[in-house]
Amino acid sequence: MPVTRTRFCPAPSGWLHVGGARAALYNWLAARHDNGAFVFRIEDTDAERVTDESMQGMVEAMRFLGLDWDEGPEVEGPHGPYRQSERTALYAAVVAALLKAGGAYDAYETPAELAAEREAAQREGRPPGYGGGHRNLTDEQREAFLAEGREPVVRIRTPDEGSVGFTDLIRGPVEFAWADIADFVVQRADGSVTYYLANAVDDLAMGINVVSRGEDLLSATPRQLLLYNLLLADDLLDRALADNAYPGRPADAVPPVFAHQPLLVGEDRKPLSKRHGSVAIDEFRRQGFLPEVLVNFLALCGWSYDATTERFTVDELIDRFTLDRVGRHPALFDTAKLRAMNGDRIKELGDAELAERLQPYLHDAGLVDEPALPEQQRLLLGLAPLLRERIQTLAEAEPLVAFCFRDDVVFDEAAVAKHLKGRAGDVLQAAERVLADVGEWNAEAILGALDGVAADLELGRGKTFQPVRVAVAGSAVSPPLPETLALLDRELVLARIRAAQSLVG
């Protein structure tokens, strides 16, 4: 029984979206669960793209989520290289061998001709796939096409009859009729190879034995299976590997089994894409979602353990995750639930850890230095317990506590209009006086002093606390007042209360 080897093989797009992240996670979990290996491969066959930068976004997102890879970019490994753009010699050799063995053939139609053929087929209600026009060309015909200046593509000859079946780990038995599967291109006219070929070659060459990917590739599977047969027949792939000095396949390599995950859809039930707004992992990071929550939530998008358990640590996920418990229908990416889970997780964080996780966000908001100054650190630590119940994402802390870090109060006009009126002037005057007299500057004493003001003026807490809150925070919303004031410098508090008295209308 060979050890489980899974992979994640995105095209480098510069950023990792949540659908890709989930695919990566399921493969990572499947590998970790079995103590297997997780391979990270970059599929840039088509790319005149910026390989380095666009790969960087992927790599960073994977690292943020904690999805480490045993083989792949930056770590390399025994079956590389792990970028398809560095494996072109292999692919060329494989295509040549395929041609020679007869599994593939060269076809000379131009893209325009194919498009016309496709349109005609659609019009007449026939399947739009390749009709097989150049399946059996003679050498004379080939020469004639070449003389016209045509450049051939290479296609795989699919069987005309019979069917292919396989057992999907998630869906069970699936079957396709070969008659429905047209001859497909493995090498373009410019000599580059397509996904089908590169993917099949690499999965085999790297000994990948479990492939979990999106359901959109379910109907591509027969082609993959056919390629595996062709590649394995007469050791075609092994010879290509050896002849071109690529590492051989693992000794116990077996062709992969498949597990097709349901699609992840947006609020409109359409497959997730850029137009759904923030679907990039990095965007969720910026909004203040914790990586362990993202992992937990993504795992739950399609997978479940039992009727009631929803919270899992990463180790628990590794322990419990199996592909056969992945569901079959599309899952909606429900950010409301994500938020709730994130908020729950924040409540579990200790003061020091929450303060530490908050620091980069407040730094980005221009409120805290990097690293935090001792005074800022003290505030962060003191604010952490007050913030914990009030935020669902780390970025939400900023508007609540910005006034603690700023020199000047930024007043919310609506709050001023609502709370700095009527007897607010009396309240502020009295508050300034009693707070100046408070012995020990702590929450308990401050609360007592403010309650005294309320009693003296025969007002409720609401009528006394709100004017003070607006005076100090500039807003009608803040963490609990006495606790927050206690964290601030007394003179600063008094000065703000004094200054606000002129605003009372």
Added chain:
RNA sequence: GCUCCCGUCAUCUAGCGGUCCAGGAUACCGGCCUUUCAAGCCGGCGGCGCGGGUUCGAAUCCCGUCGGGAGCACCA
């Protein structure tokens, strides 16, 4: 058009013939608490797409139907 996949509360799901007049979570609504905002606690609303079978018994099995999605590229 053809092929394949899918269909339990608004959402994510548990459910693999009786223990389900369907359980949990999120969202929503109401109450309590209350110095703002939250949090917390209590309570509530709400679902097996439809139609036939099979069976003593079906959310669970079969057939059909409707609906949704994907694929049919010199994109991955």
